[in-house]
Amino acid sequence: MKQRTIGKRVEGVGIGLHKGEPIKLILEPLEADSGVVFYRSDMATSFKAEPSSVLNTQMATVIGNEKATVSTIEHLMSAINSYGIDNIRVILDANEVPVMDGSAISFCMMLDEAGIVELEADKKVIVVKREVEVREGDKYVKLTPSTNPKFNYTIKFENPVIGLQSYTFEFSKENFINQIARARTFGFLKDVQKLNSMGLALGGSLDNAVVIDGGKILNPEGLRFENEFVRHKILDAIGDISLLGAPMIGDYEAFAGSHDLNHKLTVALLSDEKNYEIITLSEATQKEYEKAFA
Template sequence: MRLEPLEDNMGIVFYRNDEAISIPLSPEYVIDTQMATVIGKNDVVVSTIEHLLSAIYAYGIDNLRVVLDNDEIPILDGSSSGFCMLLDEVGIKEQTKSKKAIRVKKEVEVKSDGKFAKLLPSNHIIYDFSIDFEHPAIGEQSFRFDYSIEEYKENISRARTFGFLHEVQYLRSIGLAQGGSLDNAIVLDDQKILNPDGLRYHDEFVRHKILDAIGDMSLLGYTMIGEYNAHAGSHHLNHLLTKKLLEDPSNYEVVDLEEIKDEVESLEKAYATV
């Protein structure tokens, strides 16, 4: 994988150089949300985009080309911290156009079987998530993240994806998750965590759900100003939420951050004009 700068107002674009196909980051190109967020065009796909996108959007990057020679973003250690380190090393270029954002104006919610995800108007950038797993190592967890880059790197980016041993065994039996291991995920059996080094946070599971949600909300195409709130949310619910927000123009407004920075309390610690 290679990350390349793009000019103003080009957005995030994935390019499969082995297929010579570009796939813009947009909800219309989402083709699967079962185990990860997958985009595709003309039978060419890019899978597991959410961890990279979470880091890209946490850093306020608006214009970027992601060049790949295969169909999946590298998993690294199952978190986004490796991408953060790369972005810190290479730096971010300020561009000539002022940064745009999408501000939530009305509550928008999607539900399914007791699970929900919703967006609420707010002068902060907040992700509030809760989970409840019938597993002794997880149980009920909740975390509220009020955005800043430093808080993201410290409290969200290191949280790894997780899965259950029986799921990994099934995925391998159908040819998926071939590279999955204790090096790039938290793996649990019916009673315990199998990783010998344990967890990075006591509530790492719900923090990773927030990491995923930030990546999934990047499909809006802009920084989101508002509050994301979810219980037992998923890639699928996040996709439905982005579609529902965008389907009614009265739900949101696209704003210039320079013009509203005095109104949005998170901005002084949030995004530069990049």
């Protein structure tokens, strides 16, 4: 199995969630062993999508260096990872990835337009060798060995619109497009109003988020899935875990997880070489793992 990149350069424009201003997004092909590279065209600086680049996980996953940052990368990273893309350049003229409709489906459409091409180099994956867990109170995230990756997520909110929701997602590109990619980010009206007063979430609207007020959903079209909330949490988790720097072969499980816990989980996995193995998918090894890249 070979490494992948995109077939051509594609461009898009969307609103930034926090600043509320238009942001230009360009995706470009990269050669083998380049990884996912973010480039701030307005600051002339690049950084790779990897755990050491993570600077903040409070409200979204933020990566960067001493010169610049990019926020809210998780939806785009989720699509890139689920399409099996190993090498790509993400060019932005602002400090956040545009929110689009609050899901990953717009990024899937850009990747479909660009097309996927295989490179000469063999694909590398990171295989989970033993259980790794990060727990804070009753909240936890963990990785366990598996040759058929799954994301098993449970959320519990006091709000009756969400309540207790669980979903298990069997990882593949087709399943991602059909089951996860269209699930939108969500929030509560009172929290949005508070963020607006702080100069944040100025681009947030019913066009790019599911907004809940008390016991009702404000979006006139309602939900895209009955359990859209937990599906979006899986979307976020796929994006966060993809910062490992190579496709992950293992199972992910979470109860009330977060961007912060996901980042701590990637750091914990990589902190001990007994936790994982990086392997090259030659013809002899790819059969065991090829379903994950269908």
